Amino acid sequence: MNYKSQLHHFALSAASRLIRLQLAEYQYDFTLINHFPWKRDENFLAINPSGSLPVFQFNNDIIISGSRAISEWIEETTATSRLLAGSSMHRAEIRRLLDWFEDKFYYEVGLPLLHERVIKRFESGADASSVIIRTALSNAQVHFEYLNWLADQNNWLVGTQLSLADFSAAAHISIMDYFGDIQWDKYPAAASWYMKIKSRPCFRALLSDQLMGVTPSSHYAELDF
């Protein structure tokens, strides 16, 4: 494929990473445009008034905002789509887990960690609150126990086929892993699931991400961790 497509993203935005994984899995050709949540950008607000990421510009004329709208659009319009397949009930289960990560995990774990460790620092130079970080890491345990249980049931999070649920979970978890926040030895089934998805070609670009001034954990890019 050779479209002029662009994804407006932020390297440590999990919702952006979900779409990067999905686009790369289907071998879309696209350019990444960097945005930073702590910088107001009037040109970007003209494209997406909510100001949130990601935004996908396909072929210069189609503009889609938000990870759920983009991911559904890609599944609807890609001839080889297979990440939201199966019966309506199966699709409902994929969407339930996608929401679990995009919503519950993000607000209970991902956003507080990102805000304390990165956004606050760049926005105002303020120190991270250790109380907020401790609460988020404690919340994370429940999520990892559930993920570990899911990964132990099947090949993938929903049944035997890779789906958007795996990409959403992996996208969110990859940010925590960037910070070295995951006690992988406590969650062996989740660890093998993550190693499997991390080894896919579509994951490669994420593993070479580096945010200036924020160093990834030593094992972040290792496939055997």
Added chain:
Amino acid sequence: MNYKSQLHHFALSAASRLIRLQLAEYQYDFTLINHFPWKRDENFLAINPSGSLPVFQFNNDIIISGSRAISEWIEETTATSRLLAGSSMHRAEIRRLLDWFEDKFYYEVGLPLLHERVIKRFESGADASSVIIRTALSNAQVHFEYLNWLADQNNWLVGTQLSLADFSAAAHISIMDYFGDIQWDKYPAAASWYMKIKSRPCFRALLSDQLMGVTPSSHYAELDF
């Protein structure tokens, strides 16, 4: 239709109201099961481990959790479905706005207001924080300006047909209106849009909702306000 279906909901949960509107619009026969966000309910957690509302039990054997998964499932499986219709691009626009309300509006406006005014009181008896309420009401202005602009462009929020975007927006706004928080005279196009959707038969059940100890605003159930 005569299925044994149940919707687990909370009267002032906007996500639950979105599904109540959609089910009523398609004339599904269903029973409401009340839950209260401040009460832990192990039986309910066995159905939906995330603990969030709504959850739809269809015909006693299908269980779907979360407003997005449920709303997509209803559209996929209802013969007369028409609330997520049109081209993929049009559907992406409906989903973008649905996300705007389910996510952005909810976390910036709806949840803080509900938490301060209702959840905190029932959970711990604590007083509402006037600072948090003021911030949420100030955030609401941006949302209402945008809604007013959208309502002024077309018959409905996305084009000329009623869609899930209208139901999601109306569900969230109906909670604010329950509390009498909306300065309708400042947003005339949004007000006529809301009056139009409020007059639909599917809206009726919402207008007779009463949460014990929390009285709705005087105009809440009026069709001409």
